[in-house]
Amino acid sequence: MRAVTSPSCVPSVRPATMLEEMGRVPLHGRLQNFRWMAEDEGISLLQSLAEESVLVSGGVTVRVSRDPEDDTFLGAAIEG
Numbered sequence: 001m002r003a004v005t006s007p008s009c010v011p012s013v014r015p016a017t018m019l020e021e022m023g024r025v026p027l028h029g030r031l032q033n034f035r036w037m038a039e040d041e042g043i044s045l046l047q048s049l050a051e052e053s054v055l056v057s058g059g060v061t062v063r064v065s066r067d068p069e070d071d072t073f074l075g076a077a078i079e080g
Contacts, residue, residue, distance in 0.1 A: 012053050013056060018058075019050055061075055
């Protein structure tokens with residue numbers, strides 16, 4: 001967490017929906033036993049990511065990778 005919140009950390013471009021997903025997934029019932037940080041730490045991490053990121057709408061769609069999940073990140077990079 002310190003690496004993400006350090007002043008030398010390069011801001012990254014990410015769709016706002018990604019932060020929403022990152023906040024929702026750990027709260028899923030079946031994943032509760034695998035959490036490695038307290039809820040308040042998770043909230044703090046998400047707030048730091050939101051502040052240090054260039055948030056984009058996720059409106060740019062590309063199909064260039066063999067892995068469709070990667071296309072989301074590539075589209076965000078182009079949009080940002």
